[in-house]
Amino acid sequence: MSNASTPEKTEKLSGFHGRTVLSLESRRSAEIAILIENFGGHALVTPATREVPSNKSEDVSRFVTALLQGTVDLAIFLTGVGTRALARAVEPFCTHEQFISGLSKIQVLARGPKPVAALRELGVPITWNVPEPNTWREILKVLDSNRVALQGRHVAVQEYGVASKDLLEGLTQRGAEVMPIHIYDWALPEDLAPLQNAIRSVIDGRVDVVLFTAAVQVHHLIQVAEQMGVRESLTTALRKTKIASIGPVTSEALAEYELKASMEPSHPKMGFLVKEAAELS
Numbered sequence: 001m002s003n004a005s006t007p008e009k010t011e012k013l014s015g016f017h018g019r020t021v022l023s024l025e026s027r028r029s030a031e032i033a034i035l036i037e038n039f040g041g042h043a044l045v046t047p048a049t050r051e052v053p054s055n056k057s058e059d060v061s062r063f064v065t066a067l068l069q070g071t072v073d074l075a076i077f078l079t080g081v082g083t084r085a086l087a088r089a090v091e092p093f094c095t096h097e098q099f100i101s102g103l104s105k106i107q108v109l110a111r112g113p114k115p116v117a118a119l120r121e122l123g124v125p126i127t128w129n130v131p132e133p134n135t136w137r138e139i140l141k142v143l144d145s146n147r148v149a150l151q152g153r154h155v156a157v158q159e160y161g162v163a164s165k166d167l168l169e170g171l172t173q174r175g176a177e178v179m180p181i182h183i184y185d186w187a188l189p190e191d192l193a194p195l196q197n198a199i200r201s202v203i204d205g206r207v208d209v210v211l212f213t214a215a216v217q218v219h220h221l222i223q224v225a226e227q228m229g230v231r232e233s234l235t236t237a238l239r240k241t242k243i244a245s246i247g248p249v250t251s252e253a254l255a256e257y258e259l260k261a262s263m264e265p266s267h268p269k270m271g272f273l274v275k276e277a278a279e280l281s
Contacts, residue, residue, distance in 0.1 A: 015278025016041030019208035022198055024048035024217040025270075026189075027081075032211070032270055039278035044207065046198040048220040049161075050189055051081070054182045060086070063156050063181050064093040067102040072179070073153040074107045076139065076167075079160045080114030085183045086158055087122055100124060107148075111139060115158075133247040133268045136167035143174070151175030161186040161216055186216045192224060199225050202241065203233045209242045209277055212261075213270060215253035222257055235259060244277035246270070 016039050025032045026047035036043035066072045077083045090099050100123055107127040110116045112134035119126055128146065130138045143150065155176040157164060163180065171178050189195060199221065201207050212218055225234040238259050245251040245261035247268040254261055263280050265272035 015039035015275070016209065018042060020044055020201075020206060021209045021211060021277075022046065022202065022207045023211045023213070024195075024198075024221060025211070025213050026050060028213075028270060032213070032274065035271060035274040036211075039274055041209070041278065044198060044201065046194045047189055048195055048217040048224075049186045049214070051161075051184045052187045054185050057089075059179075059181045060089045060183075061093050063179060064090050064099070066154065066156070066179065067106075068094060068098060070102075070105070071154055072102075072106055072156050074109065074148070074150075074176075075103060075156045075158070076109045076111070077115040077119060077158045078111045078164065079158070080118040082158045082160045082183045083115050083118035083122070086181060087118075089183060109139065109142065135247065135249050136164060136170065137248075139167060140170045140174075153177065154179060156181055158183060160184065161214075186220070188220055188224065195221070195224050196228060199228065199230065199234055203230060203237045205237065205240075207241060209244060210238065211244045211246075211273060211277060212250050212254070213246045213273065215250045218250065218253040218257070218259075242277070242280065244273055244280070246273050 016036065019041055021036045021041040022044045023032045023036065024046060026049050029045045029047055033043040033045045087099065103124045108119065108124060109128045109130065110119055110126050111130045116126060116129050128142050130142050150171060151174070153176055155171055156179045157167065159180050159182045161184070168178050168180065202210065222231060225231045235257055242262045243254065243259065245254060245264050247264055251261045251264060263276060265276045
């Protein structure tokens with residue numbers, strides 16, 4: 001083995017120095033566990049969420065009808081998973097070709113690399129790709145900087161988990177007729193025992209670093225702690241624990257409970273989050 005690879009190997013093994021790192025990631029739980037271990041941490045990965053299909057099927061049928069009638073002016077895609085889910089959800093209402101053709105005739109905005117990848121897989125032209133940190137603020141900034149006239153225009157928004165309240169309000173304030181398309185919801189895990197055990201570990205001081213990769217993880221963690229009757233104990237313990245937040249939206253969720261992130265990564269991606277949290281610790 002060449003000497004050139006030695007520093008990289010040392011970095012990966014030394015970052016967390018054996019500290020216990022809690023992640024609440026669900027969809028990419030195996031991947032983040034490997035990243036934590038590669039950077040020298042003891043990974044405690046306890047999913048705080050699960051995706052469930054939304055019961056708002058009328059959102060999809062209403063969107064398809066408007067798209068095929070040519071009354072949608074702009075479509076905003078917020079997630080890769082939601083984009084792919086929408087492509088499947090429209091199947092009872094139109095053909096795949098009709099769906100792609102309809103989107104190809106309007107302006108399309110993607111909130112960062114994941115919806116960009118999903119749209120490219122589908123063959124949908126992308127008008128604007130929102131830069132990091134890919135929040136609702138950057139979406140509105142892109143529209144404003146490109147002088148997109150929204151007054152009286154119909155804007156479809158592919159939502160995820162919870163309603164994108166700030167984005168919808170911003171679009172409405174600019175005169176848009178907003179059409180939310182709610183594809184899936186965030187629910188608590190069916191088995192709460194692992195999350196409850198993780199909460200006890202934080203309270204007992206057995207967790208050194210907590211990684212939050214989504215705002216909903218914050219809300220669910222506090223919700224379960226409240227159900228256990230230990231919310232105050234948890235928030236007190238978290239204020240003594242290093243907290244790494246994936247980005248400003250997640251940090252705002254922490255602030256709702258008077259919690260403050262110790263760091264946000266230089267790029268809002270999981271790999272950067274783990275690497276830079278390891279350097280911080």
